[in-house]
Amino acid sequence: MTKTEVIKKQCKQLNLSAISNQLDDVIAEAQKNQISYLDFIKMIMDKEINNRMEKDKQNRARLARLPLCYNLNLYDFSFSNGISKQQLNQLRELKWLEQNYNVILMGPSGIGKTYIAAGLCFDAVEQGYRAYFKSMDELIKVLKMKDVTRTAAVEYRRILKSHLLVIDDIMMFPVQEQDAIALFNLVNELHEKTSIVITTNKSPKQWADVLKDTVLTTALLDRLLYRCEIINLDGGSYRMKNRKNIFENKNIS
Secondary structure (H helix, E strand, C coil): CCHHHHHHHHHHHCCCHHHHHHHHHHHHHHHHHCCCHHHHHHHHHHHHHHHHHHHHHHHHHHHHCCCCCCCHHHCCCCCCCCCCHHHHHHHHCCHHHHCCCEEEEECCCCCCHHHHHHHHHHHHHHCCCCEEEEEHHHHHHHHHHCCCCHHHHHHHHHHHCCCEEEEECCCCCCCCHHHHHHHHHHHHHHCCCCEEEEEECCCHHHHHHHHCCHHHHHHHHHHHHCCEEEEECCCCCHHHHCCCCCCCCCCCC
16 A cells, blocks of 8 residues: 555545545646645645635535525616615625624515525625525524424424524414414524524514414514615516526517
C-alpha cells in the first residue's frame, strides 16, 4: 500500500471525505506550483471545510422542505402585485431576520405570497440560517403528533431551534380549539427568538372568525405583530400569469 493510499484510508477513518476524494489532485497541484508545506495544509483544509459547508447547506435545504417554486432570482417583476423590486431586494438582504422581525404577506390567492415566502426561506438557507417551510396544515399535524411519534417530535425540536419558520396559508380553514392553543404555544415559544413569515388571505382582524376565540387571537397577534412588517399584496394572479400550458397553440379549441 502506497503512502497516498494510507493517507486516504486515514482520511476516511477521520471522516475527511473531501481530502480523501481529492488528494491526488491536491498533491499534483502542490507539486506543479511548488507550494510550501503550510500552503499545502491550508489547501487541503480549505477543501474539507468548503465541502462540509456545501453538504451542510444541502442538508438545510432538504430539511426546509421548500415548494417547487422558490428562486426569487427568477421572479417576474413585470407582474404588479404591490411589492416593488426594491422592496423585495431589501427583504432578501434578511436584515429583518437578524433583528428577529416577522413578515406577514397578505393578499388573495395566486398573488405570489407563497413564492415570495419560499424564496425568503431559501435565501435564509443559502446564508447559513436554519429555516423551515410549513403549510398551516403540515404545522398543525406536527403539533398534534409531537408527543406521539418520534418523527413529529424531531420535527418540532427542529422548529424550536430554527432561525426562521414560514407558515403558509395560515387561517385559510377553521382551526379546532386545541390546535389553536398549540399554535399559540409554539408562537409564544418562538417569540423574539425566531422570525416567522406568514402568508394569509385574511386580515389579522378576520383571524378571530377562524379561531373563534377573541382572547386567544389577540394574544397570538400580540406576539406576531410586536416586531412585524405587514405587506399587502393585490392585483391579478401571479400564478395565472406565469401558468404553464400543455399546448403550444393557446387558441386550440
